[in-house]
Amino acid sequence: MVKNSLISILKQKEKEENSGSVEFQVFIFTSKIRKLTSHLELHKRDFLSQRGLRIILGKRQRLLTYLSKKKKTRYTKLMDQLDIREPKIR
Template structure:
C-alpha cells in the first residue's frame, strides 16, 4: 500500500524510459529509505539494515548534490515532489 502511493509519482512511461535518470534513481532510493525506516522502527537492533540505510542515504545525497550543480530547477522540482529536505551547504 505504501509502495503504491510513492510509485504513482512516476507514470509507467517515465519509469520505462528513464530508469537511469538522476530523478528516477533518487525516487527509488527514497522509496527504499522509507521502507527501511519503517522496518527499523519495529526492529531497532537490526544493525545491518541500519548500515544499508546509511549507505543508501549517502548515495541519494551524492546524487542530489550532483543534480543541484547541474540543474537547480530540476533539483527544486524533485525535492518538492518527493517531500525531502534540501541539502546542507557548507
C-alpha cells in the same frame, strides 16, 4: 498525498523508459529509505539494516548534490515532489 505523487512520478518515468535518470534513481532510493526506516522503527537493533540505510542515504545525497549543481530547477522540483528536506550545510 506523497504516495500519490510518488506513483505519478513512477508512471511518468516508466513512459519515458529512462530508468537511468537521476530523478528516477533518487525516487527509487527514497522509496527504499522509507521502507527501511519503517522496518527500523520495529527492529531497533538491526544493525545490518542500519548500515544499508546509511549507504543508500549516501548514494541519494551524492545524486542530489550532482543534480543541484547541474540543473537547479529540476532539483527543486524533485525535492518538492518527494518531500525531502534540504541537506544541512557544514
